[in-house]
Amino acid sequence: MNPFLSQTLNNLKPGEAAVISSIDADKSFFLRLAALGFRIGKQIELVRCASFNGPLHVRIGSTDIILRRSEAKRIQVRSL
Amino acid sequence: MKRIALLGMPNTGKSTLFNRLSGSSARVGNWPGITVDLMSAKILMGGHIAELIDLPGLYDLQGYSDDEQVVRHFLSNNNLDLVIIVANSAQIDRQLSLAIQIRALGLPSMLILNMSDEAKRAGISIDEKAMSLKLGMPVVKISAKYGDHCPEALKTAAGVLSKNKLPIDAEHINGQLQQDLNVEAEMESIVDETVQMPIQLGNDLTSRIDKFLLHPWLGLPIFFAAMYVLFQFIFNAGKPLQDGIAWLLTLFRTNALEPLLINTPTWLSGLLLDGVYNGLGTVAAFIPIIVLFFLIMTMVEDSGYLSRAAFLVDALMAKMGLDGRGFVMVLMGFGCNVPALMGTRVMRSKNMRLLTMLVIPLSLCSARLQVFLFMTATLFTTSQAPLVLFALYLVSFSTIFITAILFKNQYKNNEPFILELPPYRFPTLRQIWLRGWQEVKYFLNRASKFITIGVILVWALTHLPMGLAPASKATFAGQIGDWFSTVLNPIGIDSQLAIALIFGFVAKEIVIGALAVIYGLQGDALMHLMAQKLDWVQGMSFMLFTLIYTPCLSTIITLKNEAKSWLFAWISILWSLALAWVVSFIFYQSARLLGF
Numbered sequence: 001m002n003p004f005l006s007q008t009l010n011n012l013k014p015g016e017a018a019v020i021s022s023i024d025a026d027k028s029f030f031l032r033l034a035a036l037g038f039r040i041g042k043q044i045e046l047v048r049c050a051s052f053n054g055p056l057h058v059r060i061g062s063t064d065i066i067l068r069r070s071e072a073k074r075i076q077v078r079s080l
Numbered sequence: 081m082k083r084i085a086l087l088g089m090p091n092t093g094k095s096t097l098f099n100r101l102s103g104s105s106a107r108v109g110n111w112p113g114i115t116v117d118l119m120s121a122k123i124l125m126g127g128h129i130a131e132l133i134d135l136p137g138l139y140d141l142q143g144y145s146d147d148e149q150v151v152r153h154f155l156s157n158n159n160l161d162l163v164i165i166v167a168n169s170a171q172i173d174r175q176l177s178l179a180i181q182i183r184a185l186g187l188p189s190m191l192i193l194n195m196s197d198e199a200k201r202a203g204i205s206i207d208e209k210a211m212s213l214k215l216g217m218p219v220v221k222i223s224a225k226y227g228d229h230c231p232e233a234l235k236t237a238a239g240v241l242s243k244n245k246l247p248i249d250a251e252h253i254n255g256q257l258q259q260d261l262n263v264e265a266e267m268e269s270i271v272d273e274t275v276q277m278p279i280q281l282g283n284d285l286t287s288r289i290d291k292f293l294l295h296p297w298l299g300l301p302i303f304f305a306a307m308y309v310l311f312q313f314i315f316n317a318g319k320p321l322q323d324g325i326a327w328l329l330t331l332f333r334t335n336a337l338e339p340l341l342i343n344t345p346t347w348l349s350g351l352l353l354d355g356v357y358n359g360l361g362t363v364a365a366f367i368p369i370i371v372l373f374f375l376i377m378t379m380v381e382d383s384g385y386l387s388r389a390a391f392l393v394d395a396l397m398a399k400m401g402l403d404g405r406g407f408v409m410v411l412m413g414f415g416c417n418v419p420a421l422m423g424t425r426v427m428r429s430k431n432m433r434l435l436t437m438l439v440i441p442l443s444l445c446s447a448r449l450q451v452f453l454f455m456t457a458t459l460f461t462t463s464q465a466p467l468v469l470f471a472l473y474l475v476s477f478s479t480i481f482i483t484a485i486l487f488k489n490q491y492k493n494n495e496p497f498i499l500e501l502p503p504y505r506f507p508t509l510r511q512i513w514l515r516g517w518q519e520v521k522y523f524l525n526r527a528s529k530f531i532t533i534g535v536i537l538v539w540a541l542t543h544l545p546m547g548l549a550p551a552s553k554a555t556f557a558g559q560i561g562d563w564f565s566t567v568l569n570p571i572g573i574d575s576q577l578a579i580a581l582i583f584g585f586v587a588k589e590i591v592i593g594a595l596a597v598i599y600g601l602q603g604d605a606l607m608h609l610m611a612q613k614l615d616w617v618q619g620m621s622f623m624l625f626t627l628i629y630t631p632c633l634s635t636i637i638t639l640k641n642e643a644k645s646w647l648f649a650w651i652s653i654l655w656s657l658a659l660a661w662v663v664s665f666i667f668y669q670s671a672r673l674l675g676f
């Protein structure tokens with residue numbers, strides 16, 4: 001991954017880690033993400049994806065979270 | 081009386097703590113300003129009796145989810161003496177925000193760092209004295225599940241209570257809720273100075289189990305296999321228990337009640353025995369299934385597997401506007417609709433929950449299966465019967481699918497799908513048992529009255545006016561069957577079958593018994609007569625109608641209780657009646673057109 005290029009969370013590969021660079025969400029979704037630990041500058045790892053284009057399983061710190069791809073698209077990450 | 085609320089993010093152990101503190105005194109109650117039920121209990125605290133309330137989990141006081149609005153409305157409509165914030169110690173680096181927000185409201189509060197057992201194992205250490213100083217509220221470490229330090233937490237709470245004389249006015253809180261805060265910076269500074277987390281975090285065992293259970297190819301087969309096993313267990317273990325209860329009830333009836341009522345007029349003993357007593361029996365029949373269902377569900381939920389099931393099947397469910405947890409409940413509905421409806425409480429978005437509750441009654445439950453087993457044996461050969469049953473299951477799935485698609489915009493889910501996967505845990509026996517017991521109590525409190533009234537009503541319809549043969553044409557039920565003949569004839573259902581449908585409204589188990597009463601025959605003789613009177617097209621149409629038109633009285637009452645709305649229960653009844661008629665009509669008329 002090119003370190004200067006940012007991409008969306010759903011484009012990471014399973015096992016790959018990155019840093020959250022921006023979050024594009026309305027207030028309610030932003031608050032929810034923040035409460036679950038999604039903050040700019042935090043490290044995030046894509047653990048696995050569900051089959052049939054299902055949700056993503058990510059890890060931030062000690063928390064494991066699942067979210068749909070449509071929601072993951074709103075989170076920009078850059079490489080470590 | 082002092083009033084105390086438990087508040088925290090989902091999955092932090094609020095209910096576990098609530099159950100530990102409240103013992104068996106918990107009850108479900110209504111509160112001003114909100115429409116959902118909350119559990120509350122009276123507890124003894126430092127010489128006072130205090131009322132403890134378990135609030136729904138929330139992520140942020142300013143959030144917009146249904147639960148977050150409930151908590152906000154609760155705080156701005158009810159005066160409180162103390163807010164106990166419950167946080168998961170292992171995630172304190174992000175959960176501290178709630179404590180900061182509550183403090184800013186000016187509410188007397190304390191922070192409980194729960195799951196200290198897990199935090200210790202993960203190598204996390206928290207200096208609670210320093211945290212308490214920085215936060216300006218007492219901080220206590222406990223483990224709600226194992227009971228460590230719970231008495232200390234109570235003592236601390238009593239201390240806070242005795243310091244404040246007056247509860248904080250809810251009006252004032254309402255104003256405070258609007259203000260914006262910079263929680264982030266403060267949280268970071270407190271965590272930096274009071275919490276030590278190991279660099280390498282994460283639960284090894286959980287990751288390893290996940291590798292297997294969430295495997296790209298194995299995950300789904302394991303899920304379906306697990307569901308199948310649990311399903312078989314609940315309903316196979318439930319059947320003998322239900323039979324046992326039925327046996328006891330009959331024994332009591334023949335040996336005690338009938339001799340007692342021998343000199344009363346027939347109508348009165350009929351009303352008391354076939355109406356009231358049978359009504360209570362209908363309620364009792366659900367007890368074993370509800371207990372077993374929630375024993376198993378507590379394990380599935382508390383272990384953390386339910387959220388993982390959501391992960392596995394979400395791709396299939398999202399198009400129908402449902403989610404994976406709803407899917408598990410729909411599957412369980414194939415055993416019995418009643419506990420499945422109660423189980424939808426795990427879904428926190430109100431609309432998605434309503435949509436799930438709308439489709440569950442369409443799943444072919446074991447009671448309906450009994451009717452179909454009898455009918456298929458009567459009307460089809462042994463090689464045809466399994467195919468017919470299979471077709472009925474397919475129809476059931478299709479009606480679920482169609483209903484979800486049609487109503488998904490009506491009950492649009494407006495919450496993002498984003499869930500925490502907790503580490504695998506195993507609930508204690510105490511937790512499992514408590515849950516089963518609580519749910520049964522809830523069902524009995526809420527449902528027994530209406531179910532009994534319904535059974536009495538159907539008894540009256542099929543036995544009045546007085547002096548007629550039960551379920552005969554001249555009874556009210558027979559007359560209703562006649563009135564509806566114009567709508568029922570086009571689907572091949574005659575007035576005698578219509579009376580059976582009225583009985584079936586109470587419970588599908590009694591449909592066969594009702595047919596026996598209506599035709600005045602039993603067992604093989606009944607089968608013969610029915611095979612003569614009905615051709616297979618009529619029989620099939622009757623089965624399709626029975627499958628869809630309405631599950632049973634208990635399901636409807638549960639639906640109403642869970643949705644807290646008669647309107648919703650009516651929507652469900654009318655929709656399934658309409659759908660049943662349309663499906664039977666299409667089947668019956670096309671079969672006749674094709675010359676069958």
Ligand SMILES: Nc1nc2c(ncn2[C@@H]2O[C@H](COP(=O)(O)OP(=O)(O)O)[C@@H](O)[C@H]2O)c(=O)[nH]1
Nearest residue numbers: 090091092093094095096195223224225382505
């Ligand atoms: N290890 C551990 N697990 C706990 C503790 N308290 C609760 N749990 C578990 O955490 C999960 C969530 O608890 P629950 O009370 O349902 O949380 P709520 O959503 O906040 O009401 C359940 O599996 C509990 O068994 C604790 O102190 N230690």
